[in-house]
Amino acid sequence: MNRPTLKDIATRAGVSVSTVSYALNDESTLPLAVNTKVRIRAIARELGYVPNSVARSLQSRSSQTIGVLLNKPLTTPRYAEIAQGLNEGLAARGFHLALLGGESAARCVDDARGGRLDGLVFIGHDDQEVPGDLATQVTEHHIPFVTLDCGPATSPGSWSSVDFDYATGVEQVLEHLADQGVTRIVHVRPDVTSRADRTRVAAVETTTVVRGMELRTIATGMTDELLARVDGQPSESAEYTSGMANRLDAGLAWLDGASAATTALVCSWGSDVEAVYHWAAERDGRLRVAALAGGALDPRFWRGLTYSRLPLHEAGIACAGLIIDAHTKRASPTRRALAPSLDIGDAPHQRRRN
Amino acid sequence: MNRPTLKDIATRAGVSVSTVSYALNDESTLPLAVNTKVRIRAIARELGYVPNSVARSLQSRSSQTIGVLLNKPLTTPRYAEIAQGLNEGLAARGFHLALLGGESAARCVDDARGGRLDGLVFIGHDDQEVPGDLATQVTEHHIPFVTLDCGPATSPGSWSSVDFDYATGVEQVLEHLADQGVTRIVHVRPDVTSRADRTRVAAVETTTVVRGMELRTIATGMTDELLARVDGQPSESAEYTSGMANRLDAGLAWLDGASAATTALVCSWGSDVEAVYHWAAERDGRLRVAALAGGALDPRFWRGLTYSRLPLHEAGIACAGLIIDAHTKRASPTRRALAPSLDIGDAPHQRRRN
Numbered sequence: 001m002n003r004p005t006l007k008d009i010a011t012r013a014g015v016s017v018s019t020v021s022y023a024l025n026d027e028s029t030l031p032l033a034v035n036t037k038v039r040i041r042a043i044a045r046e047l048g049y050v051p052n053s054v055a056r057s058l059q060s061r062s063s064q065t066i067g068v069l070l071n072k073p074l075t076t077p078r079y080a081e082i083a084q085g086l087n088e089g090l091a092a093r094g095f096h097l098a099l100l101g102g103e104s105a106a107r108c109v110d111d112a113r114g115g116r117l118d119g120l121v122f123i124g125h126d127d128q129e130v131p132g133d134l135a136t137q138v139t140e141h142h143i144p145f146v147t148l149d150c151g152p153a154t155s156p157g158s159w160s161s162v163d164f165d166y167a168t169g170v171e172q173v174l175e176h177l178a179d180q181g182v183t184r185i186v187h188v189r190p191d192v193t194s195r196a197d198r199t200r201v202a203a204v205e206t207t208t209v210v211r212g213m214e215l216r217t218i219a220t221g222m223t224d225e226l227l228a229r230v231d232g233q234p235s236e237s238a239e240y241t242s243g244m245a246n247r248l249d250a251g252l253a254w255l256d257g258a259s260a261a262t263t264a265l266v267c268s269w270g271s272d273v274e275a276v277y278h279w280a281a282e283r284d285g286r287l288r289v290a291a292l293a294g295g296a297l298d299p300r301f302w303r304g305l306t307y308s309r310l311p312l313h314e315a316g317i318a319c320a321g322l323i324i325d326a327h328t329k330r331a332s333p334t335r336r337a338l339a340p341s342l343d344i345g346d347a348p349h350q351r352r353r354n
Numbered sequence: 355m356n357r358p359t360l361k362d363i364a365t366r367a368g369v370s371v372s373t374v375s376y377a378l379n380d381e382s383t384l385p386l387a388v389n390t391k392v393r394i395r396a397i398a399r400e401l402g403y404v405p406n407s408v409a410r411s412l413q414s415r416s417s418q419t420i421g422v423l424l425n426k427p428l429t430t431p432r433y434a435e436i437a438q439g440l441n442e443g444l445a446a447r448g449f450h451l452a453l454l455g456g457e458s459a460a461r462c463v464d465d466a467r468g469g470r471l472d473g474l475v476f477i478g479h480d481d482q483e484v485p486g487d488l489a490t491q492v493t494e495h496h497i498p499f500v501t502l503d504c505g506p507a508t509s510p511g512s513w514s515s516v517d518f519d520y521a522t523g524v525e526q527v528l529e530h531l532a533d534q535g536v537t538r539i540v541h542v543r544p545d546v547t548s549r550a551d552r553t554r555v556a557a558v559e560t561t562t563v564v565r566g567m568e569l570r571t572i573a574t575g576m577t578d579e580l581l582a583r584v585d586g587q588p589s590e591s592a593e594y595t596s597g598m599a600n601r602l603d604a605g606l607a608w609l610d611g612a613s614a615a616t617t618a619l620v621c622s623w624g625s626d627v628e629a630v631y632h633w634a635a636e637r638d639g640r641l642r643v644a645a646l647a648g649g650a651l652d653p654r655f656w657r658g659l660t661y662s663r664l665p666l667h668e669a670g671i672a673c674a675g676l677i678i679d680a681h682t683k684r685a686s687p688t689r690r691a692l693a694p695s696l697d698i699g700d701a702p703h704q705r706r707r708n
Contacts, residue, residue, distance in 0.1 A: 003467060048495075050464050050467040050468045051468060052468055052469055053464075053465065053468035053469055053470040055469075063417075063470075064470075065419070065450075065452060065470075067450075073438045074428060074434040074435075074437050074438040074441070075431065075434050075435050075438050077429065077431070077434075080428040080429050080431075080434040081428075081429050083428050083453070084427045084428040084429050087428070087453045087455060088455075091454075091455065096419075096421075096452040096453070096454070096465075096470075097452065097453045098419060098450040098451065098452050099437070099441045099450070099451045099453065100445075100450075101441060101442075101445065110404050110407075111407065111450075113357055113404040114404045114405060114406055114407035115406055115407055115409075116407040116417075116418075116419075116450075141402075
């Protein structure tokens with residue numbers, strides 16, 4: 001690369017290498033004639049000198065790079081949005097984001113111990129636990145560490161965490177529906193055992209009681225076991241998807257035109273919304289549809305949808321701030337809970353039939 | 355972090371620091387009793403020794419990290435899919451991917467010159483040019499550099515490039531439609547001036563002549579100027595989206611039931627497909643819809659859609675291989691052109707009306 005060295009600058013300036021080093025170091029307290037400093041810096045610029053940032057890393061024990069562990073591909077929209085926020089937050093403070101994923105916990109921890117990474121951020125999903133070996137090793141080796149969406153229970157006070165306040169999201173949606181005259185909530189929900197899902201179920205039960213709404217439940221047929229299969233092989237979801245309409249038909253056989261206008265189908269999972277929305281549009285346009293959690297749906301295509309949008313981008317930015325503070329200031333662990341925002345898609349719909 | 359040093363291992367083993375260094379270095383050719391080596395390595399493991407990878411970087415002049423310049427957020431699905439492929443390709447060879455975006459060209463080049471990054475990958479879009487200052491600086495400083503989807507013209511032979519073979523994608527789609535009995539192509543296309551779009555227009559014209567199909571064109575109203583506005587402010591696209599149905603209505607006023615069965619609406623842009631597909635489904639279910647370029651549409655929701663799928667993931671992997679070769683072997687620049695694949699969505703559709 002033919003990078004000019006301190007020696008090249010010293011030769012050109014007719015001074016010692018140490019003088020060049022002092023002149024280029026902003027933090028040097030050594031007195032140096034202002035003229036000399038200005039002249040040496042001009043020569044450095046002219047020669048295209050760049051300080052060796054690896055050498056600087058060795059000295060400062062900082063690579064200015066944070067490793068981010070994603071356990072799902074970036075093509076999963078929620079992960080892309082989180083990673084984007086993280087990257088913006090890190091870049092704003094001069095840090096790089098290194099994407100991890102395939103690596104073992106041991107390899108990531110080695111990279112952090114060896115100085116290649118200044119810290120690790122683990123992106124979970126609906127209260128997913130931090131893998132046990134990773135949790136043990138980051139604690140043992142005092143690696144700066146932050147978790148996102150792993151649930152408060154998995155942050156044992158030794159690292160910072162960012163979580164979503166799923167209960168508030170549920171309240172926002174149901175309060176809005178009640179205000180719109182909805183008197184019956186049909187909760188379309190999976191049979192999975194995550195804490196986030198239990199939180200949503202409890203919040204739906206509480207809020208419907210508080211607002212005096214009737215509550216019915218339709219199980220989508222998604223279980224922990226099926227979820228694991230679908231994650232490994234997306235085609236496994238075909239039966240699930242095609243079964244959704246039948247379950248809705250069976251679960252809502254009693255629904256007549258009069259009650260449709262005051263009934264809302266509320267989906268626990270953002271990923272069920274597309275199927276439920278299409279079903280409702282075919283069945284009775286007056287049925288309302290709402291989603292309790294999810295990333296970004298394009299509002300142009302979801303007229304009238306009530307949507308609890310997770311602050312994914314904001315969560316990424318929050319993680320960036322916490323991990324940099326953990327690295328640079330050895331800041332004490334903190335917990336942040338971010339509330340979703342309520343979106344109501346009411347832009348013109350592509351399908352003119354609606 | 356209390357990282358054990360070579361000295362700690364030497365003290366415990368009762369040997370010199372040099373002996374420890376030789377014993378832990380796989381590439382050392384110094385003869386050392388096998389017993390000694392095994393014993394020292396066991397102690398290193400026991401103490402939890404990790405080689406200081408920053409010091410190793412300084413020695414090898416390699417950070418094992420590649421910077422990837424994305425000029426759109428990761429939430430753009432095509433960028434997420436490319437980044438995912440890149441990350442897998444880099445991880446498979448022990449490299450990290452550092453996401454860049456906000457940084458100036460000068461900053462990225464400085465990071466590469468200073469040893470913090472081993473090379474740069476620039477992700478373009480439809481023959482987007484490499485920014486002039488970046489092109490100048492990577493050439494001037496011999497930075498390992500690879501471009502994706504910037505068009506053959508922007509690779510002046512000083513770096514490797516990966517591009518998409520858009521013309522072959524067009525041929526695949528039109529050949530398939532002709533084989534299915536389609537005799538009239540309505541090309542729904544933007545008024546933008548990118549090389550990729552000119553390539554597609556030329557390939558549509560040639561292939562329809564070769565296959566004896568009639569060709570009509572409907573302009574979507576998207577221009578370079580509008581595109582720049584929409585990129586900055588997505589809400590700017592509302593009028594564009596709502597205008598699409600009117601343009602299709604006006605452009606296809608002559609269409610009757612008999613001709614619908616042998617007509618295909620072929621979209622130059624993947625992002626127009628959703629609107630065109632819904633329009634066609636409302637208007638006449640026998641109209642075929644095809645898309646000439648794009649990322650991944652979920653086939654469950656696009657029954658009968660003919661789709662030229664860009665090999666985005668594969669392109670990411672190809673870039674990873676080229677940039678690592680440029681860094682490690684100083685390999686000569688090469689150009690790769692990847693052909694799209696033909697997807698025909700015919701899985702059961704969510705909307706039972708079809």
